Amino acid sequence: MVEVEGDLPPHITTPIYTRDPLVTVPGGAIIGRLEPYKRRGEEALIARTLAELGMPVLATIHGTGLVEGGSFVKLTPTLAAFGTSFRCNDEGAEQLRAAIRPLGIELIIVPLSPYSIHIDAHLGMLAPDLAIIDPLGLPWWFVDRLHDIGIETVPCIPGEEWAINSLVLSPRRVLMCDAYPRTAQRLATHGVEVLPIPYAEIQKGGGGVHCSTMELVRDPAA
Numbered sequence: 001m002v003e004v005e006g007d008l009p010p011h012i013t014t015p016i017y018t019r020d021p022l023v024t025v026p027g028g029a030i031i032g033r034l035e036p037y038k039r040r041g042e043e044a045l046i047a048r049t050l051a052e053l054g055m056p057v058l059a060t061i062h063g064t065g066l067v068e069g070g071s072f073v074k075l076t077p078t079l080a081a082f083g084t085s086f087r088c089n090d091e092g093a094e095q096l097r098a099a100i101r102p103l104g105i106e107l108i109i110v111p112l113s114p115y116s117i118h119i120d121a122h123l124g125m126l127a128p129d130l131a132i133i134d135p136l137g138l139p140w141w142f143v144d145r146l147h148d149i150g151i152e153t154v155p156c157i158p159g160e161e162w163a164i165n166s167l168v169l170s171p172r173r174v175l176m177c178d179a180y181p182r183t184a185q186r187l188a189t190h191g192v193e194v195l196p197i198p199y200a201e202i203q204k205g206g207g208g209v210h211c212s213t214m215e216l217v218r219d220p221a222a
Contacts, residue, residue, distance in 0.1 A: 002216065005052055006045045013038050017207035018214045019120070020068040021046040023096065026077075028056030029216070030099050032067035035087040055216060059099035065092035070118030070211055072096070073125060076149060077220070081108040081142070083119030110142050120210050124164040126192055127171035128221050130154065132183070134161050154190055157182040165208030169195070171221055175209055 008015055021042045023030040031047050034040055043060075050057055061067040071083040080100065082093050090109070097107040110119060122137030131146060133153045146153055156163050163180035176184060178196035187194055199209055 002049065002053065004045050005049045008045070009041045011038055012041055014205055014207070015039075015042060016202065016205070017070075017211040019070045019207070019211045020118075022050075022214060023067065023069050023072045024214065024216055025058070025074075025080075025100055025103060025105065027103060028058040030058055030067070030096060031060040032069060033061040033065055033092065034068055035066045050216075053216070059095070061092050061095050063091065065089065065095045067092035067096050068118060069214060070120045070207075071112075073119055073123055075108075075125065075146070075151065076128070078104055079106050079108065079149065081110050081119060081123070083110045083112045083116065083122070085112045085116050085118070086114075087117050108142065108145065110139060113137060118211075120165055121161065122164065124166055124168070124174075124210065125151075126154075126168055126174060126187070126190075130172065130190060130192070132156055132164050132166075132187065134164060137161075152190075154186065156180075157186060162203060162208055165203075165210045167209045167213050177203065177209060 021032055029050055031043050047057055066089045068088050071088040074080050082096055084090055084093055093109045116137060122134040124132045126132055129150055130152050133155060135155050160180040160183045163176055163183040166174045166176040168174050172191050173193045175195050177199035179200050184194040
């Protein structure tokens, strides 16, 4: 576990959601640019913390670009997706695409519905070949693309969409808020072990288990 270095400006109210200020990829990190005023300034603190750790900063989103880590998902070692919304725009997506292209990673840009914020509200990878999705929150062409590359999709139970915002500890082993037992039961039929934790109070701030974590280094999933 890494603690962010430096003092937070007083206007920053939700720093617990550490997923958003950056994107991590093999070889380093990309510092994002956050849309909400109440979060502006976290980016510099994250960059300084990574520098102290010796983790390379591969790029920084700048200008009018908006990139938040909750809208980035790794699909395969050479393919990722980024959901655009009012918090994550096309300019940010193109900067992100340019940053990861030299790593051999293709970026799929996925336009989200008008009231969506991040793709991690609609898609959660559970294993290299398995994902949980909110079918109403993703374009069907993108779901078809997931199937084409061998990723089976499991719809969450209606009304339990927050179950998607969970943390995968290892393939088919996931840390999830304990408020979604029906979705947990559905995932069990696909060989997924769900570790429930009380997290509903934290979700009231607008983010779940996935939003509250950002891996800096992970072992390969397969």
